[in-house]
Amino acid sequence: MTQPAPASPPEYPGISGLIHKSLPKAAFTVLSTKTDADLQVAAADLLELVQGLFERKELAFDMLANITGIDMGEDKLAVKYNFYSFKHNHRVQVTVTVPWANRHVPSLTSIYGAADWHEREAAEMLGLVFDGHPNPKALLLDEDVRIHPLLKSHPLQTVEILQGIEEGVPGFKF
Amino acid sequence: MSVWPEERVTTIDSFNTVDMTINVGPQHPATHGVFRMVLTVDGEVVVDCEPYIGYLHRGLEKLTENHDYRQSMGWWDRTDYLAGLCCEGAYCMAVEKMAGLEVPERAEYIRVMMMELSRINSHFMFLGAFGADVGSFGTSFIYAWRERERIYDFFEEVSGDRMFPTYFRPGGLMADLPENYESRVRWLLGSINQGLEDLDGLLTGNEIFVERCKGLSPMSTSRAVNLGITGPILRATGLPWDLRKAEPYSVYDRMKFDIPIGESGDIFDRYFVRLSEIYQSTKIIEQCLEQMPKGLVLNPDLPKTLRIDNAECYIRTEGTKGEYGVYAMARGGVKPYRMKLRSPSFCNLAALKEMVVGNYLADAIIILGSLDIVLGEVDK
Amino acid sequence: MTFLFSDPVFGVWNWVDAIIRILVIVLVMTFVVIYLTYGERKVVARFQQRLGPTKTGTAGLLQGFADTIKLASKEDIRPTNADRWVFEFAPYLTFIPVLMVLVSLPFAKDWGVRDLSLGMFYVFAILGLNIVGILMAGLGSGNKYALLGGVRAAAQMVSYEIPLVLSLLSVAMIAGSLNLNEIAMRQSFTPDNGQYAPFIFLQPLAFIIFFTAMLSELHRAPFDIPVAESEIVGGYFVEYSGMRWSMFQLTEYASMWAFSVFGSIVFLGGWAVPDTSDWWGPDWGWQLGITFIKSVAWILAIMWVRITVPRLRIDQLMSFCWKVLLPMALVQLLMNGFILVYDWPPILLTLTSGAGAALLVAIIITRAIHRPKSKLVGTYKQVGVAAR
Numbered sequence: 001m002t003q004p005a006p007a008s009p010p011e012y013p014g015i016s017g018l019i020h021k022s023l024p025k026a027a028f029t030v031l032s033t034k035t036d037a038d039l040q041v042a043a044a045d046l047l048e049l050v051q052g053l054f055e056r057k058e059l060a061f062d063m064l065a066n067i068t069g070i071d072m073g074e075d076k077l078a079v080k081y082n083f084y085s086f087k088h089n090h091r092v093q094v095t096v097t098v099p100w101a102n103r104h105v106p107s108l109t110s111i112y113g114a115a116d117w118h119e120r121e122a123a124e125m126l127g128l129v130f131d132g133h134p135n136p137k138a139l140l141l142d143e144d145v146r147i148h149p150l151l152k153s154h155p156l157q158t159v160e161i162l163q164g165i166e167e168g169v170p171g172f173k174f
Numbered sequence: 175m176s177v178w179p180e181e182r183v184t185t186i187d188s189f190n191t192v193d194m195t196i197n198v199g200p201q202h203p204a205t206h207g208v209f210r211m212v213l214t215v216d217g218e219v220v221v222d223c224e225p226y227i228g229y230l231h232r233g234l235e236k237l238t239e240n241h242d243y244r245q246s247m248g249w250w251d252r253t254d255y256l257a258g259l260c261c262e263g264a265y266c267m268a269v270e271k272m273a274g275l276e277v278p279e280r281a282e283y284i285r286v287m288m289m290e291l292s293r294i295n296s297h298f299m300f301l302g303a304f305g306a307d308v309g310s311f312g313t314s315f316i317y318a319w320r321e322r323e324r325i326y327d328f329f330e331e332v333s334g335d336r337m338f339p340t341y342f343r344p345g346g347l348m349a350d351l352p353e354n355y356e357s358r359v360r361w362l363l364g365s366i367n368q369g370l371e372d373l374d375g376l377l378t379g380n381e382i383f384v385e386r387c388k389g390l391s392p393m394s395t396s397r398a399v400n401l402g403i404t405g406p407i408l409r410a411t412g413l414p415w416d417l418r419k420a421e422p423y424s425v426y427d428r429m430k431f432d433i434p435i436g437e438s439g440d441i442f443d444r445y446f447v448r449l450s451e452i453y454q455s456t457k458i459i460e461q462c463l464e465q466m467p468k469g470l471v472l473n474p475d476l477p478k479t480l481r482i483d484n485a486e487c488y489i490r491t492e493g494t495k496g497e498y499g500v501y502a503m504a505r506g507g508v509k510p511y512r513m514k515l516r517s518p519s520f521c522n523l524a525a526l527k528e529m530v531v532g533n534y535l536a537d538a539i540i541i542l543g544s545l546d547i548v549l550g551e552v553d554k
Numbered sequence: 555m556t557f558l559f560s561d562p563v564f565g566v567w568n569w570v571d572a573i574i575r576i577l578v579i580v581l582v583m584t585f586v587v588i589y590l591t592y593g594e595r596k597v598v599a600r601f602q603q604r605l606g607p608t609k610t611g612t613a614g615l616l617q618g619f620a621d622t623i624k625l626a627s628k629e630d631i632r633p634t635n636a637d638r639w640v641f642e643f644a645p646y647l648t649f650i651p652v653l654m655v656l657v658s659l660p661f662a663k664d665w666g667v668r669d670l671s672l673g674m675f676y677v678f679a680i681l682g683l684n685i686v687g688i689l690m691a692g693l694g695s696g697n698k699y700a701l702l703g704g705v706r707a708a709a710q711m712v713s714y715e716i717p718l719v720l721s722l723l724s725v726a727m728i729a730g731s732l733n734l735n736e737i738a739m740r741q742s743f744t745p746d747n748g749q750y751a752p753f754i755f756l757q758p759l760a761f762i763i764f765f766t767a768m769l770s771e772l773h774r775a776p777f778d779i780p781v782a783e784s785e786i787v788g789g790y791f792v793e794y795s796g797m798r799w800s801m802f803q804l805t806e807y808a809s810m811w812a813f814s815v816f817g818s819i820v821f822l823g824g825w826a827v828p829d830t831s832d833w834w835g836p837d838w839g840w841q842l843g844i845t846f847i848k849s850v851a852w853i854l855a856i857m858w859v860r861i862t863v864p865r866l867r868i869d870q871l872m873s874f875c876w877k878v879l880l881p882m883a884l885v886q887l888l889m890n891g892f893i894l895v896y897d898w899p900p901i902l903l904t905l906t907s908g909a910g911a912a913l914l915v916a917i918i919i920t921r922a923i924h925r926p927k928s929k930l931v932g933t934y935k936q937v938g939v940a941a942r
Contacts, residue, residue: 033485033486034271035271035488035489063402064402065488065490065499066499066501070511071512080501082501082516086413089420091488093488112402113401113525114521117520117523118402139227140227140553141228141231150512202787203784203787204784204785218702305864306784308784308865309775309776309778309782309784310775310861311861312602313602316602316604377864381918382863382865383863383864385866385870386864386867534867534869535702536865537867
């Protein structure tokens with residue numbers, strides 16, 4: 001779990017200082033994990049920030065390494081993006097937290113080709129919706145299996161009927 | 175006056191051809207597991223390719239969330255089952271990072287040695303299977319298998335299991351190496367070098383092999399990076415990027431080795447990069463043997479039950495196929511809250527369509543082979 | 555009555571004689587095929603550092619019979635959407651031409667079913683029929699892999715028939731005959747037929763072209779494109795099982811045997827080289843032995859090629875046929891014509907054809923040398939760039 005940074009003055013650990021300097025308009029708060037600086041962004045600001053990360057010469061985050069969807073509990077989902085720059089050999093993590101009721105996240109496929117399958121996987125595993133994804137089909141599960149196994153509410157062992165069940169609220173019973 | 179009468183020209187419409195859809199897999203000798211791709215071919219040329227994965231989906235991440243840190247080891251072995259120890263290494267590093275555990279130096283050296291043996295194992299599998307894909311009637315396969323069997327024998331001697339050793343532990347190793355390990359490994363290295371020479375002689379110089387692979391499906395570095403391709407395929411495009419050097423983990427910073435790179439990212443370069451990496455791995459193993467310190471192999475402060483409070487990390491290691499990343503999150507308790515595998519095969523396979531379309535059907539098989547996918551890793 | 559019994563074409567004894575000979579040749583062929591599969595498995599295994607079959611009988615010698623029994627007792631499955639008659643007759647139609655070829659081959663002097671005066675012409679006329687059965691199998695199976703395999707096979711066999719026939723034609727020009735017995739005798743060093751040697755020495759280029767085209771006709775590596783296991787999983791016989799599948803196997807190995815005997819007659823002198831007429835013992839025994847040894851050598855060469863080389867792609871295969879083999883065969887034919895018409899010394903045959911063969915090899919070598927250079931070509935031990 002991320003550790004909250006001190007409130008004032010805003011401190012930018014590691015790479016986030018550089019990001020703040022080159023993208024002063026981007027709205028994010030910074031936490032840090034054991035390995036990376038973790039930028040917390042609202043879903044609406046994500047695309048703009050990532051565009052900046054990708055395009056600015058001094059940042060040049062040219063690789064999207066990983067997308068992780070997490071069920072954070074309390075009806076919240078988080079999406080973690082891990083970026084890496086081959087040019088400068090630095091990395092950063094971006095987190096978007098969305099409520100279950102409005103679980104829409106902009107798709108990054110327009111910027112990173114790598115986002116395609118990662119987003120499809122996160123979408124089917126956690127029920128996230130990636131707006132603007134060109135091919136939002138199921139990837140690992142069957143197409144007509146409407147379950148999201150990585151939600152914490154999904155039962156571990158008692159799944160019996162899988163096919164043809166309509167998508168419901170988290171915590172649906174089988 | 176036209177050479178062709180009018181009616182001759184118009185009747186050409188009746189020669190319109192129809193594209194054919196071919197289903198390759200999930201049971202097909204060239205898909206290296208239960209992978210399925212639906213190819214649309216115009217005669218012999220592929221015009222569309224739609225990959226379908228998930229036939230081997232075992233819910234690795236869900237399982238990991240519901241087992242404690244040591245129980246999950248076996249599951250992570252089975253992701254990249256050709257190089258189980260590399261996966262174990264990444265998993266253990268993630269847990270150690272979150273828990274702040276130290277690993278004894280001897281254990282680190284043994285880990286590096288075993289991971290490199292796994293890498294050799296996996297690359298040999300690639301060479302063998304790739305030769306079979308190109309059509310050399312299993313000769314390369316059997317040549318590669320000889321070395322693989324010997325490596326597996328060593329794994330069995332060390333850990334008790336051949337394919338899924340479950341030898342690493344968060345905080346060290348299950349047990350120390352057997353006493354005669356040094357002579358065993360040195361003999362193994364000689365055997366590996368012999369096998370490498372055999373395969374090199376069988377495939378690299380072969381006119382037909384080169385004719386098939388050279389210049390096929392080249393890829394630029396920038397495109398490969400954008401598609402998230404890592405590992406030997408990225409290095410084949412000419413970028414000398416290897417996480418063992420770029421972000422050295424374990425004791426890789428003490429090892430001297432080179433990064434083989436290609437030029438155009440075509441199939442031959444991918445093949446040759448892997449062939450050369452085996453040789454570099456043998457050099458790393460030799461250095462491990464020389465530098466191996468004495469001491470414990472498991473952290474003595476390791477608690478009986480590992481509990482990790484709030485922590486989060488993203489660990490990246492150089493797996494055999496590329497960047498093997500583990501995103502891990504703990505929120506207290508004996509189980510991880512979330513563990514996500516960033517598997518290299520998964521990301522490399524996502525680029526399959528782009529590589530295959532426009533090539534011949536026979537080449538599509540080779541391109542798939544050159545990606546060196548492991549379905550356990552793709553489907554999780 | 556005398557007409558019924560003694561007529562050379564319609565006479566009863568003639569037919570009885572022919573039927574007995576055919577029965578013998580079918581039995582021999584079955585036996586040969588069984589041991590050819592066994593031999594191939596053993597040879598391939600030894601090349602690949604394995605043992606091959608060892609369990610059935612001493613050193614696995616009965617393996618072929620066990621396989622035959624297994625195949626014969628297997629269920630004969632026909633897919634629902636297969637065209638019934640086309641599907642069921644295809645294996646026999648591929649097999650019959652091979653059997654018909656065997657009819658004309660002399661295994662020793664006068665040891666064949668029939669000695670045909672147009673034997674060589676007959677062989678390549680009949681072999682062309684093979685395509686019909688293969689296309690039927692490909693189309694009738696109702697399977698896309700089979701269809702691809704059948705179409706590939708048709709394209710490949712039709713293309714390679716031409717250099718095959720042209721290379722044989724240039725031999726027939728020198729021999730001055732299409733009779734296989736006469737072609738064989740022409741190659742022995744008897745005083746009455748000039749200073750002729752086996753045609754492999756007179757026409758090395760024709761030999762190379764024939765061998766290549768033969769591999770293609772047999773669907774052996776590196777030309778096993780129609781049956782490519784790693785691409786189209788067996789090609790045209792992917793839907794067959796049991797006896798019908800074994801008919802295809804039988805065809806494959808029987809035609810391998812037929813081609814090796816035919817090739818050794820045409821290029822290696824068959825039973826006539828070396829001349830055994832004044833050796834101890836029965837003449838036919840030596841001649842059969844010589845044919846056996848030559849065809850075994852021929853088959854081993856085919857296996858060796860299969861084990862070591864990868865498969866070509868279909869367009870490379872076609873361009874090799876039309877751009878390399880066919881022009882060379884034509885040029886050779888032309889040169890032979892000049893030399894024979896103007897009675898130039900026969901050594902010129904060797905020289906021109908040898909020059910052609912050297913050219914063919916040189917083309918391949920220059921292609922290998924002028925390959926686009928890469929840092930990687932070289933030895934894998936020298937490759938390496940330090941990290942940033």
